Amino acid sequence: xxxxxxxxxxxxxxxxxxxxAPALGADGESAQLAEMQKKLDKSLAMIEALAKRVHELxxxxxxxxxxxxxxxxxxxxxPRLEAVEQRVQQIETANAARRGDxxxxxxxxxxxxxxGTANPFTNELKGAYVGNLDLYLTPxxxxxxxxxFELNFEVGTDGAVGVDLExxxxxxxxxxxxxxxxxxxxxxxxxINTALHHGNWLSTAVRRPKFVQFEDQGGVLPAHTVGAWxxxxxxxxxxxxxxxxxxxxxxxxxxxxxxxxxxxxVHGNPMVGGRLGYKFAGALDGLTVGVHGFVDxxxxxxxxxxxxRVRMLGAYAVYDTDTWEHIxxxxxxxNESLAGGTGTHRSEAGFVQLAYRLPRGAVYGRYERASLxxxxxxxxxxxxxxxxASYYRTAVGLRFDVDLKTALKLELANTHTTDRLVNDYxxxxxxxxxxx
Amino acid sequence: MRSASDxxxxxxxxxxxxxxxxxxxxxxAGAARAEDLYVICNSGVSLQAADVRDVFIGEKGFxxxxxxxxxxxxxxxxxxxxxxxxxxxxxxxxxxxKKSFRDGANPPPVKASDAEAVAYVRQTPGGCSYVTTAPxxxxxxxxxx
Numbered sequence: 204x205x206x207x208x209x210x211x212x213x214x215x216x217x218x219x220x221x222x223x224a225p226a227l228g229a230d231g232e233s234a235q236l237a238e239m240q241k242k243l244d245k246s247l248a249m250i251e252a253l254a255k256r257v258h259e260l261x262x263x264x265x266x267x268x269x270x271x272x273x274x275x276x277x278x279x280x281x282p283r284l285e286a287v288e289q290r291v292q293q294i295e296t297a298n299a300a301r302r303g304d305x306x307x308x309x310x311x312x313x314x315x316x317x318x319g320t321a322n323p324f325t326n327e328l329k330g331a332y333v334g335n336l337d338l339y340l341t342p343x344x345x346x347x348x349x350x351x352f353e354l355n356f357e358v359g360t361d362g363a364v365g366v367d368l369e370x371x372x373x374x375x376x377x378x379x380x381x382x383x384x385x386x387x388x389x390x391x392x393x394x395i396n397t398a399l400h401h402g403n404w405l406s407t408a409v410r411r412p413k414f415v416q417f418e419d420q421g422g423v424l425p426a427h428t429v430g431a432w433x434x435x436x437x438x439x440x441x442x443x444x445x446x447x448x449x450x451x452x453x454x455x456x457x458x459x460x461x462x463x464x465x466x467x468x469v470h471g472n473p474m475v476g477g478r479l480g481y482k483f484a485g486a487l488d489g490l491t492v493g494v495h496g497f498v499d500x501x502x503x504x505x506x507x508x509x510x511x512r513v514r515m516l517g518a519y520a521v522y523d524t525d526t527w528e529h530i531x532x533x534x535x536x537x538n539e540s541l542a543g544g545t546g547t548h549r550s551e552a553g554f555v556q557l558a559y560r561l562p563r564g565a566v567y568g569r570y571e572r573a574s575l576x577x578x579x580x581x582x583x584x585x586x587x588x589x590x591x592a593s594y595y596r597t598a599v600g601l602r603f604d605v606d607l608k609t610a611l612k613l614e615l616a617n618t619h620t621t622d623r624l625v626n627d628y629x630x631x632x633x634x635x636x637x638x639x
Numbered sequence: 640m641r642s643a644s645d646x647x648x649x650x651x652x653x654x655x656x657x658x659x660x661x662x663x664x665x666x667x668a669g670a671a672r673a674e675d676l677y678v679i680c681n682s683g684v685s686l687q688a689a690d691v692r693d694v695f696i697g698e699k700g701f702x703x704x705x706x707x708x709x710x711x712x713x714x715x716x717x718x719x720x721x722x723x724x725x726x727x728x729x730x731x732x733x734x735x736x737k738k739s740f741r742d743g744a745n746p747p748p749v750k751a752s753d754a755e756a757v758a759y760v761r762q763t764p765g766g767c768s769y770v771t772t773a774p775x776x777x778x779x780x781x782x783x784x
Contacts, residue, residue: 311736311739311740339739339740341739341743341744341745343745346706347706349742349743349744350743351742351743372743374743376700376706378700378701378704379699379700379701397741398737398741400740402740405736405737405740436698607729607732638736
């Protein structure tokens with residue numbers, strides 16, 4: 204008796220052979236059909252032989268089983284299968300209960316190295332350089348409790364390795380509309396200070412605009428604050444309204460560098476600020492616009508000490524899509540000298556960066572300018588890495604994503620310094636940045 | 640003299656063979672059709688289908704007063720990313736790297752199978768995930784893709 208599934212196998216084989224065949228063109232139809240027919244015949248013959256063999260084996264096994272009067276396989280297998288099913292279900296339930304990050308503390312980070320005709324932070328140094336090794340931890344403490352700690356190892360212009368506790372913040376999330384953080388955090392102004400901080404892999408460009416660099420690398424803004432920060436977002440229209448309100452230790456200029464006073468201040472003056480943004484949806488999805496500002500009383504380590512009321516107000520815009528990444532930020536300062544009696548001073552700074560995303564990277568161009576009053580003690584006392592000086596810079600660059608976690612970047616830039624020391628210089632630098 | 644049964648196997652007429660070929664190709668294409676995807680949440684979660692994207696990229700952390708706890712399902716992730724989030728794995732990973740660095744948020748844990756994902760959602764308040772088979776009772780189907 205032929206095996207009962209032989210006709211089914213024939214149909215299956217026919218279907219497979221036909222499905223595997225490429226679409227037939229009118230010219231080669233007959234030849235290809237003949238070839239297929241041959242293959243089909245061969246397949247059918249093979250299937251028939253196999254079916255016959257299976258039938259023989261089945262018959263032999265049945266005979267042997269009867270001879271040994273063994274119990275029916277179904278009767279012995281059923282309890283075993285039931286036990287296995289139960290065990291699988293237990294494993295799945297146990298796995299489902301695991302939250303992954305609850306049971307371990309993953310360390311993430313970024314690192315970069317580079318070389319160029321100039322160090323990214325000062326054109327006085329040339330050659331190869333070690334950039335940052337940035338490690339951050341996000342231990343999950345509870346349903347509503349958040350925490351974020353970031354350690355950054357960086358090489359200063361003197362070649363020494365320094366370690367900064369970049370962020371140490373513990374927060375409580377009430378809802379999407381309100382999370383409060385306490386500790387040291389990235390001051391929420393503009394876009395790049397919170398979105399593209401340490402971790403050069405995150406940025407399309409090799410480096411931040413000079414005036415928005417970190418405090419010890421040429422920046423004139425308080426990139427970090429120690430205090431409290433309330434942040435959140437809520438739907439408004441089709442888009443989303445985002446806000447940040449913060450208060451922290453008043454900053455001081457020490458050794459020519461703006462310092463966020465990790466341990467507290469002597470004078471007790473607070474810094475307060477905020478940011479308000481709107482994220483568009485629909486046709487303008489990817490566009491965010493906003494305003495930002497802060498007020499601070501900044502002293503320094505001069506004798507006698509200067510005290511300046513710093514008032515900054517500005518605006519920013521970001522257009523971040525699969526094709527474009529455009530960023531623009533503007534800062535206007537209206538500072539008042541409270542101790543030196545030099546009156547009020549107006550300064551401004553801003554940049555526009557336009558980037559076009561490629562399948563594996565991006566090309567970008569950036570123009571940045573800072574016009575900073577040197578009679579304003581706030582800028583005049585920032586002398587580290589020439590941070591308080593006025594300048595303008597034009598840069599073009601390329602980012603190539605070598606793989607998922609590695610980016611190779613190239614930047615060419617021309618910089619004019621326009622007050623303390625009038626100068627003009629060109630830079631070319633390459634950077635290899637990773638995340639892990 | 641050779642009988643009919645001795646001859647080569649009878650061949651179908653050309654048009655019939657073409658029709659059969661087309662039928663087979665249609666069947667093959669049908670088999671390749673994308674599977675159904677069910678986005679599911681714990682029965683205590685009230686969520687709109689339009690919120691699914693925000694939940695899985697960390698932009699929406701609460702449904703009312705319930706803290707959401709999304710989980711990825713490795714066995715269905717590629718299809719989910721493409722159809723629900725319009726992202727590939729590279730961009731999804733990049734989004735969570737940035738989100739984690741900026742906001743201290745952790746990416747969703749990853750479950751290995753539909754069964755694990757369903758069990759996770761059933762037993763986790765605020766739990767949400769996605770599966771390729773109808774999930775049965777005990778969870779809420781937020782969207783079918």
